[in-house]
Each structure stands twice: as structure tokens, then as C-alpha cells.
Amino acid sequence: MKGVEAIADALQRYTDTQYTVPGFPVTDLGALCNAELVINEKTALEYALGDSLMGKRAAVIIKNVGVNACADPLLQATAQGLIGGVVLVTGDDPDALGSQTAQDSRYYGEIAELPVIEPDASTIYAGIEAALEASEQFSRVAMFRFTPPVLDADTKEIPVPRKNGKGRLSDRTYTMNGRVTAAENLYRTMFDWSSASPLNRWDGEPAGAGPAAGRTRVVIANPPPEQIAGMHDIREYGRPYLRDHRGMSPPMPGEHPQSMEDRGFYRTFCRNCPFIPMMNVLKKRGMAMICDAGCSVLGMNHPYDLGVASYGMGASIAVAARSTKIALIGDYALLHSGLNALIDVYEKRLPLLCIVMKNDCTAMTGKQPAYDPLPYLRWAEPVVCRADDEATLERELVVTDRPRTLVVTGTCPEGSAHETVAY
Incomplete structure (x- = not known):
């Protein structure tokens, strides 16, 4: 069998869902997996994160430039955490045979503090399973990086046991600073995992990574194993990542992650926020949701405690479509980077209640004006109601078997600011 067939077989064995955006060199791989086509890479990763929240393992099959498109939720997931393993199956094109770059x-492993695995043909099955186990162990997305020679290589079916693990979401009592600190503390432990991995094989120089030949085989690309620190002849396909990162040290030990109790307060909506009646209905019904960036994220805090997770600007729609079925998003965030996901959800008729808080401004960053989203939502046939229309809110705040958009309109009071409440 060829490497591309082995990767496809491994993904079907070790993951529950697969998503893809076609492009060289991953087009055939996505087809072999019968992966679900998605409107863009960001939405694909957000679907995978939604699956993860439901305890499923998910794969996102994309080419190198596609990683740029999903960078925001990729980095956000490191701080937010996840449950089921998520692997970003990334096809790089070092010779730009079919790519713009x-x-x-x-x-991205260094930037997002991810485990990155780069197999040769003999470690494909073990590499996919190891990536998923690492995703669950370190509660973040893992990357499985390959290049065209690995797809074309002859190999054998070498399955390994599937060992489902369970990641964890960041402690909801942490501040944002606390979440970042906790994620970085976990990253420190990843260095020992890398150096101890049985996927790496040590037999002197030269060392080879991916399809590059060598007596030593380096499969864990990030964090780089400590054993390569003294090596001079390291052969790679692409840029000299391992060579340039020899001797890379883990982050300095951090302080205990800051909690809201440590800080002394939590933040909630403005005292006179027009959307409080809507939040009260959601609270009364116990409607768990995915919160977007901006004021929406306050739905995760007391006194509402409704948000399960938040993966950044525009991410709530696709994540919720595969998990809670309820997304809370602001008008600015929707137009910023949520609209593509909403289109994909409607095309696939996925059950979702998308609640858009329309206040015509970016309230969390200084009330800069925001575009009116309604002209760009006509195709979705949204229900529009005022934030104080409690009868309509009671009727419309329900999840059905199809996608629905509810636009709730309100005006932020002049001079208002998020309330800080002693913890």
C-alpha cells in the first residue's frame, strides 16, 4: 500500500470524524477518508473542536496554507483545552509544486505550543494514534505533518491499538491569564514526552526526519527531543526546523494559574445591559452554549455560567453546531469571521440556534461602530426581536431540528462598562 492509503486507513481507525478542504497534496487523502468537505479550514477545525467537546476524536485534513486560515481557533484551543483528541493532518509542499507558498x-508547533509528529512511511499508524493521545494528554490540538514523498512511499499496514483518552477544558474559575499559564505549564511537560517517545529511534548521525534518510529517526518534531541537541547532521524535507531548534528549552516554570478568586473579582454584563432579559431566559432554561469573543464570552461567567467553551472570534457557530447546538455571538464577530461557518451550517441543515446580539458596536473594546449584519443575513431568514421583547424571546429561544438565526437588538447605554463583582 502507499503512504496516502495508510494515512487514510489510520485516520478511519483512530478518529470518529474527518473534515477536509481539498488542495495539493491532501486532495486524494481527503477523498480516501470520505472526509466531509467544509467551506474553509477555520470552520473545519471548529467542527472538530465541537466533536471533541462531545468526546469524539476528530481529524482535519488540510494543506500547508490552510493552517494559516485556521490559526485563530488553533491557538485559542491551546488555552481553552478540549476533550476528545483533535489532529490537524497537514500536507506541506516544500517544493511549491501545487501551492502558493x-x-x-x-x-506552528512552536507558536501554538502543539505536539507535532512527522512520520516516515513505517510510523504512519503509530504516529496518528500518538498524535491523538498527545492531543488528549496535553488538551490541545496535535499536528501530524507530512510531505508528498511520504504519500507516495511504499509501506505496510502496521496498525497499533487505539487508546481513547480524555483531555480537559481549562478550569472555568481561571482568568484568561490563568488559562494561558496553565496551558504553558502543560507545555513544559511535553518536552519530556517528546524525548521519551518510542517513535524516535536513536542510532547516531545522520538523523532523518519525515522522508529524509538517516540512521537516527526523529518523528517528534515539536517539542524537539533533547537528544538532537548535540547532533550536527540533521536531514529534513522543508526548512531546517529541527536543526534550528536544537537545544530548545521548555518555558520557565510559571506561577500558579491565576483564578478569579486570586484576582478578587469576575466580570459580567454592564449593569444596564439591554441583553440581560435574554440572558435570564437562557439561564432559566439551563441552555448550555458556545460563547464567542466579545461580550458573548461573559456568558461563561457567573451569574450565568452557561458557556461550555470559547474558541475565539467567529468560532462559536461551527463549534456549537457539533456540540451544544446553541451559539452566542455579537454582530461584529459574526461579520468578522463567523459568516462562513453559518453558511456551511445552513447548507448542511445542521441543528443550531445562532443568537446574534446586535448592538451596532464593538462593546468590549470601546464601542467602535459595527456594520449592520441584517443585510448580509437575509438568506438565513432570521427572526429579529428587541432585547426587551420577552414574549418573543421566550418563544424563539429554542433549538429545533434545523438551523435558525435569532437577531436580538439592543443599544448599549451611554457611558456603560462591564460590571466587576467581588469574587
Whole structure:
């Protein structure tokens, strides 16, 4: 069998769902997996994160430039955490044979503090399973990076046991600073995992990574194993990531992650926020949701405690479509980077209640004006109601078997600010 067939078989064995955006060199791989086509890479990763919240393992099959498109939720997931393993199956194109750039996706491992695995033909099955186990162990997305020679290589079916693990979401009592600190503390432990991985094989120089030949085989690309620190002859396909990161040290030990109790307060909606009646209905019904960035994220805090997770600007729609079925998003965030996901959800008729808080401004960052989303939502046939129309809110705040959009309109009071409440 060829490497592309082995990767497809491994993904079907070790993941429950697969999503893809076609493009060289991943088009055939996505087809072999019968992966679900998605409107863009950001939405695909958000679907996978939604599956993860439901305890499923998910794969996102994309090419190198596609990683750029999903960078925001990719980094957000490191701080937010996840439950089921998520693997970003990334096809790099170092010779730019079918791509606009020759970028090397391994560098995202350093930026987002991800485990990155780059197999040769003999470690495909073990590499996919190891990536998923690492995703669950370190509660973040893992990357499985490959290049065209690995797809074309002859290999054998070498399955390994599937060992479903369970990641965890960041402690909801942490501040945002606390979440980042906790994620970085976990990243420190990833360095020992990398150096101890049985996927790496040590037998002197030269060392080879991916399809590059070598006596030593380096499969864990990030964090780089400590054993390569003294090596001089390291052969790679693409940029010299391992060579340039020899001797890379883990982050300095951090302080205990800051909690809201440590800080002394939590934040909630403005005292006179027009959307409080809507939040009260949601609270009364116990409607768990995915919160977007901006004021929507306050739905995760007391006194509402409704938000399960938040993966950044525009992410709530696709994540919720595969998990809670309820997304809370602001008008600015919707137009910023949520509209593509809403289109995909409607095309697939996925059950979702998308609640758009329309206040015509970016309230969390200084009330800069925002575009009116309604002209761009006519195709979705949204229900529009005032934030104080409690009868309509009671009727419309329900999840059905199809996608629905509810636009709730309100005006932020002049001079208002988010309330800080002693913890």
C-alpha cells in the first residue's frame, strides 16, 4: 500500500470524524477518508473542536496554507483545552509544486505550543494514534505533518491499538491569564514526552526526519527531543526546523494559574445591559452554549455560567453546531469571521440556534461602530426581536431540528462598562 492509503486507513481507525478542504497534496487523502468537505479550514477545525467537546476524536485534513486560515481557533484551543483528541493532518509542499507558498507548518508547533509528529512511511499508524493521545494528554490540538514523498512511499499496514483518552477544558474559575499559564505549564511537560517517545529511534548521525534518510529517526518534531541537541547532521524535507531548534528549552516554570478568586473579582454584563432579559431566559432554561469573543464570552461567567467553551472570534457557530447546538455571538464577530461557518451550517441543515446580539458596536473594546449584519443575513431568514421583547424571546429561544438565526437588538447605554463583582 502507499503512504496516502495508510494515512487514510489510520485516520478511519483512530478518529470518529474527518473534515477536509481539498488542495495539493491532501486532495486524494481527503477523498480516501470520505472526509466531509467544509467551506474553509477555520470552520473545519471548529467542527472538530465541537466533536471533541462531545468526546469524539476528530481529524482535519488540510494543506500547508490552510493552517494559516485556521490559526485563530488553533491557538485559542491551546488555552481553552478540549476533550476528545483533535489532529490537524497537514500536507506541506516544500517544493511549491501545487501551492502558493513553501511554508513549513512545523513552526506552528512552536507558536501554538502543539505536539507535532512527522512520520516516515513505517510510523504512519503509530504516529496518528500518538498524535491523538498527545492531543488528549496535553488538551490541545496535535499536528501530524507530512510531505508528498511520504504519500507516495511504499509501506505496510502496521496498525497499533487505539487508546481513547480524555483531555480537559481549562478550569472555568481561571482568568484568561490563568488559562494561558496553565496551558504553558502543560507545555513544559511535553518536552519530556517528546524525548521519551518510542517513535524516535536513536542510532547516531545522520538523523532523518519525515522522508529524509538517516540512521537516527526523529518523528517528534515539536517539542524537539533533547537528544538532537548535540547532533550536527540533521536531514529534513522543508526548512531546517529541527536543526534550528536544537537545544530548545521548555518555558520557565510559571506561577500558579491565576483564578478569579486570586484576582478578587469576575466580570459580567454592564449593569444596564439591554441583553440581560435574554440572558435570564437562557439561564432559566439551563441552555448550555458556545460563547464567542466579545461580550458573548461573559456568558461563561457567573451569574450565568452557561458557556461550555470559547474558541475565539467567529468560532462559536461551527463549534456549537457539533456540540451544544446553541451559539452566542455579537454582530461584529459574526461579520468578522463567523459568516462562513453559518453558511456551511445552513447548507448542511445542521441543528443550531445562532443568537446574534446586535448592538451596532464593538462593546468590549470601546464601542467602535459595527456594520449592520441584517443585510448580509437575509438568506438565513432570521427572526429579529428587541432585547426587551420577552414574549418573543421566550418563544424563539429554542433549538429545533434545523438551523435558525435569532437577531436580538439592543443599544448599549451611554457611558456603560462591564460590571466587576467581588469574587
